[in-house]
Amino acid sequence: MPNDDDRSDINVDDYENIWLRLVHMVIIAVLMSMASTLLGIMTVAQFLIMLVNQRQPNDQLAEMGTTMGVWMAKAARYQTAASEVKPWPWTELD
Template sequence: MAERARQHPHLDDDKAEPPVEESYRQLIPRILWIVVITMLISVAQSLLFAVAVLQVVIMIANKGRPNEELGDFGAMVGAWVAKAARYQSAASEQKPWPWTPMGS
């Protein structure tokens, strides 16, 4: 009979899941952060569009050569959007900048 009880080791764990109320209370701040991050992603998309337009103008003026600094900035904004999307979709618990350093 003791073997039968051990078939489900997760039931014997000392680590019990938090009560539903506690989990719910932790969910409310996350939802609020998701809303804030959604607005910031909108700003980031506008920035990326402006960078793209500016980069095209620069490339026309420089005979096809892009501005490296603008390219790096665009890549940095893109990486931020990816990190924000991972937090929003609960693939990560780490919030994007400004809550964490930009490169982490």
């Protein structure tokens, strides 16, 4: 019967890292939910601005939407294990 010393195929650091990844995934899921709500608010605001401003969008809102889209894509890639790179706030917000 094998004892615990014979289980060299399981790395303790990998086991602990998977639970830390779960913590990161939960935090990112909450942030993604907040980002989705904020995106909805920004969408309505941009529409109203365009309605009043002769179809001209607000450049800052448009840029914020682009940045948010990039962040959400990075977050989705980390959530689905397509990437090991965590999004902001762990890395730079590009």
